[in-house]
Amino acid sequence: MTARGWFLFSLMGVVWGIPYLMIKVAVEDLSPSMVVFTRCALGAALLLPFALRQPGLTRTVRAHWKPMLAFAVIEIIGPWFTLTDAERHLSSSTAGLLIAGVPIVGVTLSRFFGDTETLGVRRVAGLALGLAGVGVLTVPHLTGGDARSLAEVLLTVLGYATAPLIAARHLKHVPSLHLTAPCLALAALVYAPAAAVTRPAELPAPSVLAALAGLGVICTAVAFVAFMELIKEAGPTRATVITYVNPAVAVAAGALFLDEPLTATVVAAFTLILAGSVLATAGPRRDALPVSTAPGDPGEQPPDPDPRPDRDAARAR
Numbered sequence: 001m002t003a004r005g006w007f008l009f010s011l012m013g014v015v016w017g018i019p020y021l022m023i024k025v026a027v028e029d030l031s032p033s034m035v036v037f038t039r040c041a042l043g044a045a046l047l048l049p050f051a052l053r054q055p056g057l058t059r060t061v062r063a064h065w066k067p068m069l070a071f072a073v074i075e076i077i078g079p080w081f082t083l084t085d086a087e088r089h090l091s092s093s094t095a096g097l098l099i100a101g102v103p104i105v106g107v108t109l110s111r112f113f114g115d116t117e118t119l120g121v122r123r124v125a126g127l128a129l130g131l132a133g134v135g136v137l138t139v140p141h142l143t144g145g146d147a148r149s150l151a152e153v154l155l156t157v158l159g160y161a162t163a164p165l166i167a168a169r170h171l172k173h174v175p176s177l178h179l180t181a182p183c184l185a186l187a188a189l190v191y192a193p194a195a196a197v198t199r200p201a202e203l204p205a206p207s208v209l210a211a212l213a214g215l216g217v218i219c220t221a222v223a224f225v226a227f228m229e230l231i232k233e234a235g236p237t238r239a240t241v242i243t244y245v246n247p248a249v250a251v252a253a254g255a256l257f258l259d260e261p262l263t264a265t266v267v268a269a270f271t272l273i274l275a276g277s278v279l280a281t282a283g284p285r286r287d288a289l290p291v292s293t294a295p296g297d298p299g300e301q302p303p304d305p306d307p308r309p310d311r312d313a314a315r316a317r
Contacts, residue, residue, distance in 0.1 A: 008230040017249025020092035025211040032084040037195035042216025044184035051181035067170035072183035075163035086152035096250025104130035105161035130276025137269035
């Protein structure tokens with residue numbers, strides 16, 4: 001990979017590892033609805049102009065509105081609220097580590113979506129390791145409000161794991177901007193009434209405003225653009241490896257900026273979940289994959305054998 005490719009890879013490892021920190025800061029003063037609305041509105045405002053410059057946005061929405069609606073609900077509208085609400089009680093590092101179980105759940109759910117690929121001993125072992133890591137992390141929190149928050153994070157994981165399967169089957173050839181910009185705009189509209197009702201009586205603290213700006217601008221809008229550049233630079237398969245870097249960033253950010261404890265339990269859970277995710281999502285060796293045309297290019301686009309980048313691009317964490 002080139003120096004530019006490594007730079008983009010490092011950038012994505014950070015920008016999708018810090019949303020948990022920013023959410024934790026934002027919910028100290030704002031309602032979850034307000035946080036989700038602001039994040040979606042900022043992301044949509046920045047991405048829609050670029051999506052409109054690409055030909056065929058209206059035609060794409062008319063042709064694919066049903067799977068796009070399902071994708072928006074399952075990937076953004078539901079999970080972003082449950083994750084944000086959960087972080088009122090859970091640490092950002094705990095939330096980040098639990099979200100790292102998405103690939104494991106995705107492998108399991110893919111069996112119900114027609115995936116006939118044999119799992120094999122390695123992938124089954126990965127599922128077991130990952131589930132063990134989730135257990136190590138969750139058992140100490142199974143009391144009171146923490147239990148509800150854990151359930152909310154697990155719902156988020158389920159949404160993040162299901163939405164890519166919808167995208168892979170029904171939205172594989174939809175350009176990333178044509179998919180993400182309308183979905184963010186719809187989510188902002190959905191949460192606008194609740195955000196208006198729960199808006200703060202006075203201007204939030206500078207740290208909260210900075211967290212909101214970071215969520216909308218860096219972790220959503222900038223992240224989409226950088227990720228598409230990474231796909232063109234390094235190819236779709238290599239680009240998805242950032243999924244395994246984000247949890248480490250989430251844990252480190254929580255420890256450095258929020259004084260969240262980096263306990264032996266957290267380290268053990270991180271090791272198990274990361275190892276399980278890598279093993280559970282490992283596939284057979286493939287020849288080098290061709291880099292597809294630029295997202296949104298109306299020219300010919302070869303089918304992408306690995307649709308997971310669209311999954312990651314849609315989830316700004």
